[in-house]
Amino acid sequence: MPRFDAHPESRPQTRFETRAVHAGREDFARLCVHAPPLDLSTTYPVADLDAGTASFDALVAGQAQAANPIYARLHNPTVARTEAALAQLEGTQACVAFGSGMAALTAVLLERRQHGAHVLVVRPLYGTADHLLASGLCGLEAEFVEAEQIGARLRADTALIVIETPANPTLDLVDIRAVVAAAAAVPVLVDSTFATPLLQSPAELGASYVLHSATKFLGGHGDVIAGVVCCDEARAQPLRTVRAATGALLHPLAAYLLHRGLPTLALRVERAQANAQTLAERLARHPAVKRVHYPGLGTVRNAHLLSSQMRGPGCLIAFELHGGHGAAAAAMAAVRLITPAVSLGSVDTLIQHPAGLTHRVVSEADRRANGITPGLLRLSAGIEHAEDLWADLAQALDRAMAATPERAEAA
Numbered sequence: 001m002p003r004f005d006a007h008p009e010s011r012p013q014t015r016f017e018t019r020a021v022h023a024g025r026e027d028f029a030r031l032c033v034h035a036p037p038l039d040l041s042t043t044y045p046v047a048d049l050d051a052g053t054a055s056f057d058a059l060v061a062g063q064a065q066a067a068n069p070i071y072a073r074l075h076n077p078t079v080a081r082t083e084a085a086l087a088q089l090e091g092t093q094a095c096v097a098f099g100s101g102m103a104a105l106t107a108v109l110l111e112r113r114q115h116g117a118h119v120l121v122v123r124p125l126y127g128t129a130d131h132l133l134a135s136g137l138c139g140l141e142a143e144f145v146e147a148e149q150i151g152a153r154l155r156a157d158t159a160l161i162v163i164e165t166p167a168n169p170t171l172d173l174v175d176i177r178a179v180v181a182a183a184a185a186v187p188v189l190v191d192s193t194f195a196t197p198l199l200q201s202p203a204e205l206g207a208s209y210v211l212h213s214a215t216k217f218l219g220g221h222g223d224v225i226a227g228v229v230c231c232d233e234a235r236a237q238p239l240r241t242v243r244a245a246t247g248a249l250l251h252p253l254a255a256y257l258l259h260r261g262l263p264t265l266a267l268r269v270e271r272a273q274a275n276a277q278t279l280a281e282r283l284a285r286h287p288a289v290k291r292v293h294y295p296g297l298g299t300v301r302n303a304h305l306l307s308s309q310m311r312g313p314g315c316l317i318a319f320e321l322h323g324g325h326g327a328a329a330a331a332m333a334a335v336r337l338i339t340p341a342v343s344l345g346s347v348d349t350l351i352q353h354p355a356g357l358t359h360r361v362v363s364e365a366d367r368r369a370n371g372i373t374p375g376l377l378r379l380s381a382g383i384e385h386a387e388d389l390w391a392d393l394a395q396a397l398d399r400a401m402a403a404t405p406e407r408a409e410a411a
């Protein structure tokens with residue numbers, strides 16, 4: 001039985017970069033392998049019925065593993081190995097993996113719905129997360145508030161607080177410690193996708209759930225859709241029960257690819273972040289650009305939190321063009337090296353238009369109220385050479401200016 005056994009007590013204390021390389025691989029010497037075993041079984045033989053029943057009961061109750069995985073919707077050893085690695089990187093007892101970031105958020109909402117019907121949410125956040133919460137699809141009534149209002153808006157039936165920091169797409173920062181303090185006993189979920197576990201550790205600051213769209217930096221190569229929730233074991237168990245009941249699984253091949261991306265996470269993020277800083281500085285001086293949002297320039301809401309809750313400004317930049325929607329569309333059409341596409345956190349640089357794409361599902365009034373303007377573009381820096389990226393971006397911005405001369409002057 002290919003069970004994963006990390007023996008955490010026997011591991012030496014290591015730093016993030018080292019853990020990223022070795023996490024979830026602790027049993028390789030014993031197994032005599034050098035790459036993770038990929039287990040694609042959907043079912044597992046049950047020769048001893050009583051032992052099988054005990055395993056079934058344990059997995060349905062949300063145990064991390066059992067003597068027999070029984071059925072792949074209940075447990076998969078390759079997925080469990082990736083989860084163990086991510087828990088180590090996020091500094092939590094457990095990690096529960098899902099088929100996407102949205103499936104991960106849905107599982108937390110469904111679980112919390114059993115504790116109350118009210119959820120407090122700080123905007124902006126990922127467009128589809130905003131839509132899922134605003135729609136009430138999971139049976140929770142979402143109330144959108146400023147972070148500073150949380151204490152005053154708590155109700156007896158408040159089951160969860162949802163924040164995203166840095167926020168998508170404006171890169172605003174939210175004070176995790178202050179939100180946790182205001183939340184009292186209500187659990188706080190932090191979507192930490194933009195920060196990655198390298199740059200921010202929300203659980204250390206008191207967050208109960210740390211959510212990542214692992215589709216982004218964790219996978220890192222644009223070929224895996226995945227979501228994870230890192231939390232303590234007591235909170236992980238009911239999430240596994242929801243996962244088994246709803247089937248929002250991460251496929252083992254996706255888990256394998258996700259695990260494969262982790263050893264280079266620190267290298268990728270450091271390089272992409274250095275590129276982002278360079279591009280942000282140059283964007284701020286380009287005549288086509290009205291405003292740059294980047295924590296490393298201090299030009300986002302609560303930029304002071306960069307030094308107190310993050311270990312770096314990250315790899316995402318948002319910037320607004322003088323020429324509005326027309327200029328943004330022209331810039332997206334003009335890039336030759338940078339990929340005009342949604343998503344982020346890949347090795348290649350991506351640029352997209354939040355109002356027209358990722359945040360399309362948010363109402364126009366809410367978009368405008370949260371700084372998602374027609375001229376706003378979001379760039380996810382990749383690991384290419386900074387000079388090549390700037391050359392491409394600068395020529396695209398020059399073309400955007402040429403395409404919208406009258407609006408550029410008006411703005």
Ligand SMILES: *Cc1c(COP(=O)(O)O)cnc(C)c1O
Nearest residue numbers: 100101102126168193213215226
């Ligand atoms: C992409 C994203 C999500 C959703 O994740 P999927 O894997 O696409 O389902 C959630 N939050 C943030 C911040 C994201 O960028």
